[in-house]
Amino acid sequence: MATEEHKELAYYIKEVHASLRKSSSKIGFRRAWLEHCKNESILKKYAKCMERLATVHWDSNCLDKSNAVVSRIQWSADYCYNYYINEHYLKFRDREIDISQKININIDTSEQFSLPLKLLDVGSCYNPFKMYTFLDVLPIDLCPANNSVYQCDFLNVVIGKETIIESQNIKQLEQNSYDIVTFCFLLEYIPNSELRIEACVRAYNLLKSGGILIINTPDSKHVGANSKLMKCWRYTLACLGFSRIKYEKFKHMHCLVFRKSLHKDIAIRWTTLCKEPIMEYGLFIPQDFLSEKEEDDHTNLDKASIICNNDSATITEHFDELPFSYDE
Numbered sequence: 001m002a003t004e005e006h007k008e009l010a011y012y013i014k015e016v017h018a019s020l021r022k023s024s025s026k027i028g029f030r031r032a033w034l035e036h037c038k039n040e041s042i043l044k045k046y047a048k049c050m051e052r053l054a055t056v057h058w059d060s061n062c063l064d065k066s067n068a069v070v071s072r073i074q075w076s077a078d079y080c081y082n083y084y085i086n087e088h089y090l091k092f093r094d095r096e097i098d099i100s101q102k103i104n105i106n107i108d109t110s111e112q113f114s115l116p117l118k119l120l121d122v123g124s125c126y127n128p129f130k131m132y133t134f135l136d137v138l139p140i141d142l143c144p145a146n147n148s149v150y151q152c153d154f155l156n157v158v159i160g161k162e163t164i165i166e167s168q169n170i171k172q173l174e175q176n177s178y179d180i181v182t183f184c185f186l187l188e189y190i191p192n193s194e195l196r197i198e199a200c201v202r203a204y205n206l207l208k209s210g211g212i213l214i215i216n217t218p219d220s221k222h223v224g225a226n227s228k229l230m231k232c233w234r235y236t237l238a239c240l241g242f243s244r245i246k247y248e249k250f251k252h253m254h255c256l257v258f259r260k261s262l263h264k265d266i267a268i269r270w271t272t273l274c275k276e277p278i279m280e281y282g283l284f285i286p287q288d289f290l291s292e293k294e295e296d297d298h299t300n301l302d303k304a305s306i307i308c309n310n311d312s313a314t315i316t317e318h319f320d321e322l323p324f325s326y327d328e
């Protein structure tokens with residue numbers, strides 16, 4: 001059972017996401033985004049709420065073994081360890097070499113990495129990856145919750161030949177230089193599909209060949225409920241040059257890993273061979289399809305759950321594991 005504080009923090013987070021989506025549909029997503037980024041008091045309150053929600057409530061759920069809870073951070077770090085240090089990447093590289101021979105393309109790159117692995121944590125908030133010594137983390141956020149995180153709007157930062165940092169602000173990020181980019185509960189903050197795709201294109205440009213984009217996205221419904229959206233994500237990211245190499249559904253989140261293929265045409269080939277009629281180009285989330293009234297009703301339901309002290313299914317975040325997982 002979620003505590004009162006847990007519910008109130010989660011309510012505030014969701015309310016910020018919902019109001020950004022609403023203003024995007026009213027005034028256009030680019031203007032809504034710029035106005036949102038100027039609203040310092042909301043950004044600061046969000047950062048404090050998110051840090052407390054994650055470090056006090058979600059982390060204690062993960063520590064309680066009886067919950068069998070999976071941490072999104074631990075899951076992502078474990079994947080990085082297995083992919084690079086336990087050399088799981090070799091399996092995906094071999095498969096890509098095979099495909100390249102079938103479609104007559106020349107592969108002139110391979111994975112080039114050394115320890116510690118370079119990880120860009122986009123929307124880091126409070127730097128949850130800092131404890132992993134095999135990772136060299138650059139944590140960035142629109143509004144950092146503490147001094148270990150750099151201020152940066154990922155949707156607008158320049159991508160160029162080198163990283164430029166002035167005091168705690170990132171002015172430019174170095175292209176093709178990261179082993180890992182993480183979007184941990186980031187995409188549902190971004191108010192529409194077009195901006196989410198822009199974020200993924202940016203991740204692509206920042207990753208080295210064979211590097212991985214890890215996406216964790218919350219969803220409390222059963223695995224089939226949003227499977228169409230997940231297929232669209234796979235298709236869309238393949239059009240950008242990413243191959244999906246891992247998908248796992250837990251009770252309250254999807255965890256996905258996409259590899260920047262050694263050649264874009266390898267990922268694009270998948271779209272021509274495997275496209276199903278329901279696969280559309282777009283990174284939609286279930287909330288995108290709510291009418292303004294339905295969005296308000298959800299918000300009111302969450303508010304009622306706080307006032308009446310009962311547990312609403314939309315607000316709890318227990319992250320109990322469901323047995324649904326496969327390697328691609």
Ligand SMILES: C[S@@+](CC[C@H](N)C(=O)[O-])C[C@H]1O[C@@H](n2cnc3c(N)ncnc32)[C@H](O)[C@@H]1O
Nearest residue numbers: 054123124125141142143153154155184185189
């Ligand atoms: C739901 S929080 C997730 C925080 C953390 N990754 C976690 O899993 O606990 C989303 C974070 O993304 C940040 N964010 C959203 N859009 C961003 C952007 N364009 N550039 C940088 N950070 C962004 C927000 O400020 C917020 O801290």
